[in-house]
Structure formats: C-alpha cells, structure tokens
Amino acid sequence: MLINSAVYEDGRIVAEPGLDGVAAALQSQKGFVWIALRDPSDEELELLQRELTLPPLAVEDARKGHQRPKVEEYGDMLFAVMHLLETGPEELQVGEVHVFVGPRFVVSVRHNSQQGFLGVRGRAEREPHLLRQGPGFVFYALMDAVVDRYFPLIDAIEAELEQLEETMFQPRLDRQAVVQRLFALKQRLATLRHAVTPLLEVTAKLHGGRVPVVCMALQDYFRDVYDHLLRIQASIDAARETIIAATQVNLTLVTLEESLVTKRLAAWAAIFAASTALAGIWGMNFEKMPELKWAYGYPMALCTIALVSGALYWRFKRLGWL
Structure with a gap:
C-alpha cells in the first residue's frame, strides 16, 4: 500500500506522483523522489522495479521479508534492511523496513509494523537545507529514527532489571516467577541484540574509508548513528551480564x-x-x-x-x- 510519494527539489515538494508516474516525474524534475510503502503487493513492487530500475535480488528480499539487518551495494545504489521493534504483551514484536537508496530516489518498504515514518518526513521537510543533500540525508533520517526507537526498549529492560534486583532478597519471594521474568527479559534482550549488532557492523562502513557515493557527504551523520548503536550495544552487554548474575544469585538463594x-x-x-x-x-x-x-x-x-x-x-x- 502506498503511504506517500513526493518529488523534492531544492528541499521543497514539487510533485506528488503515483507509482506509475515516478519515472516521468523524475524526467521532468531535477530533484529526487521519496516513496513510502507499507506491506506492498507484488504488483506494486514490480511496478517500482520497472520505474526505478531496482535490483531484482533486492526487490526479492523486500518481497519476502524476514531478512537480517544489512546494507548492500548495487552499483551506485544501496539496499538496506533494518528491524522495527515494538513492545508486545510478552515479547518484542519484530517488523522490518527495507530502504532502496539511489542517486535520485529513496523507497522505504515497511513490513509487519505499525511504526510509521511520517514524523521523519515532517522533520526533513522542516529542514530544507538538509533535505537539499538528497537521498543520502533521507536514508540517514530513516536510520536515525529506527535506532532512536531502540533506546526506550533497552531503558525498559534496564528498569525492570533494577526492580527485580530490589525485590530479589525479600523473604517468601516466588523464585520461580523471578526466574521466568529473567528468562523473558533475556529473550527480549536477544531480539534487540539481533537487530542492533548486524546494523552496527554495516553502519561502520558508511563513514570513513570507502563509503558509498550516496553517503559520501553525510559521513558525520552516519558516524552519529554508529555512536548511538555503540551505546545501545554496550547497554545490551551490561544488561545481559546483569541477567546472568541475577539468575545465578536467584539459584543460590533457592x-x-x-x-x-x-x-x-x-x-x-x-x-x-x-x-x-x-x-x-x-x-x-x-x-x-x-x-x-x-x-x-x-x-x-x-x-x-x-x-x-x-x-x-x-x-x-x-x-x-x-
């Protein structure tokens, strides 16, 4: 389903074409197009593939989903996969966003997630001087939004761990319930780690050294995202050690x-x-x-x-x- 489609020139919207008019709009304009899709049909992806000459292998990944976080290069084009995590009743719900980045287009394809990027689009449109930098800035803004949404998740895990530590030495405590809560936290932490660790590895390739062309002028921005991911990774490692220690202490108390x-x-x-x-x-x-x-x-x-x-x-x- 098409969420949004807009052509930007000099940081401003100049056209809002449909999927079948993207190529024509790019020929008549000098800017770039930003398209957002949610759970698209095969027909919509095939239409975009023809209009923008998207790589067939990347389109196949976007169609099937269930991909590991990654960034792949196809000539002057990038294909990125990032996990979107939402808090469920017992465990984290995992969705995905696939991003195609070319010299004159950005396409985001969202799967199995209620988290939208209208706020990202609004932020970018309020900063036309940054939006003038083209598809690379949009890619950064999407990645930054995904990474920033990981912080509340790790904060919630750390808060629950602190609560468990405060009550662990209380008399007549249900130790089995404590172990179950620790195991649930460990599962949520593992889901978060599977989203963060691969993304940390690929983000390191977007600044310094050999950098893809679309990211060349935005290396400082991607370095900032990398720093955020490092902080989250450190928090994950610390929380993991705390869970292991808490489990051992709980078993010792039993x-x-x-x-x-x-x-x-x-x-x-x-x-x-x-x-x-x-x-x-x-x-x-x-x-x-x-x-x-x-x-x-x-x-x-x-x-x-x-x-x-x-x-x-x-x-x-x-x-x-x-």
Whole structure:
C-alpha cells in the first residue's frame, strides 16, 4: 500500500506522483523522489522495479521479508534492511523496513509494523537545507529514527532489571516467577541484540574509508548513528551480564533456602528423636526399673524430656538452624 510519494527539489515538494508516474516525474524534475510503502503487493513492487530500475535480488528480499539487518551495494545504489521493534504483551514484536537508496530516489518498504515514518518526513521537510543533500540525508533520517526507537526498549529492560534486583532478597519471594521474568527479559534482550549488532557492523562502513557515493557527504551523520548503536550495544552487554548474575544469585538463594529448611527439619527431628528415645526407655515394662514405683517418677521423666528438648532447641537456635 502506498503511504506517500513526493518529488523534492531544492528541499521543497514539487510533485506528488503515483507509482506509475515516478519515472516521468523524475524526467521532468531535477530533484529526487521519496516513496513510502507499507506491506506492498507484488504488483506494486514490480511496478517500482520497472520505474526505478531496482535490483531484482533486492526487490526479492523486500518481497519476502524476514531478512537480517544489512546494507548492500548495487552499483551506485544501496539496499538496506533494518528491524522495527515494538513492545508486545510478552515479547518484542519484530517488523522490518527495507530502504532502496539511489542517486535520485529513496523507497522505504515497511513490513509487519505499525511504526510509521511520517514524523521523519515532517522533520526533513522542516529542514530544507538538509533535505537539499538528497537521498543520502533521507536514508540517514530513516536510520536515525529506527535506532532512536531502540533506546526506550533497552531503558525498559534496564528498569525492570533494577526492580527485580530490589525485590530479589525479600523473604517468601516466588523464585520461580523471578526466574521466568529473567528468562523473558533475556529473550527480549536477544531480539534487540539481533537487530542492533548486524546494523552496527554495516553502519561502520558508511563513514570513513570507502563509503558509498550516496553517503559520501553525510559521513558525520552516519558516524552519529554508529555512536548511538555503540551505546545501545554496550547497554545490551551490561544488561545481559546483569541477567546472568541475577539468575545465578536467584539459584543460590533457592539453594540457601532449601538448606535452611533442611536444617530446620533436621533440628526438629533431633529434638523429637531425643524425646522419643527417653519416652521409649521409660515405657519399657520391666519389673526392676529405677523409679518405676517412685511417686515422682512420672513427673521426673516428663521434666527430663522437657529439659533435654529445651537444651537441644537452645543449641540449634544458637547455630541458626531454628
């Protein structure tokens, strides 16, 4: 579905052609065209391929989707894939935006995502002095918008980790629920890492050294995007280490709690064992037993059992078993 189509000259809109009029509009104008599509049909992609002479392999990738983040060169043209991440009920939802960048055109193809780029277009149109730099600036603006949307996701993961760390040492905490939350965070972090790490690798090729022609004049801008990705990558690594450490601490606490329960059971078992042994001795029916016919024999037996049990309880209490 076509979202927007506009021809820009000297940073201003001069025409808004349909898909079948893009080539004619570029012939009659001196600027470049910016086209945005969402979940396009095969017919729309084939029409654009004919109008703009797009690379068949790149068009095939844009048609199928499910691509790894990448930037590929086709002569004087670039084809980029970036992941669009949205917060779902339990895990991150992954969409994609495919961007074709040529000397006189930019085409963005969005798949499986509600995140639009109307704000990016508005920002670019409010800065015509930057839009005059052509398709390379539009490519930067799209990439910058995608990367900036990763920051709230990593911030949310870090905030939830901090909350878990604050409650982890509370007594009577449901450890299984904590482990489940940590595992869910780990999955979200892995999804974010799969979007960021490949993009970090390819963005490093857009500044310094051999740079594609469409990006040549905007190396400082792409270096800024690269710095943002480095920050996100560092946050991902730190969050990953925190999750691993939190999981280990949680498992250690589970072991300690189990050990404490075992000690308590063992202490009470020892107390009752001593009482049972004493009761068993005085309960034997022999005729010639000490204190058998003594009037205070029974109270003395009870007192002895109570004293032994109390001494054992005191001892175990001092040891921290009770």
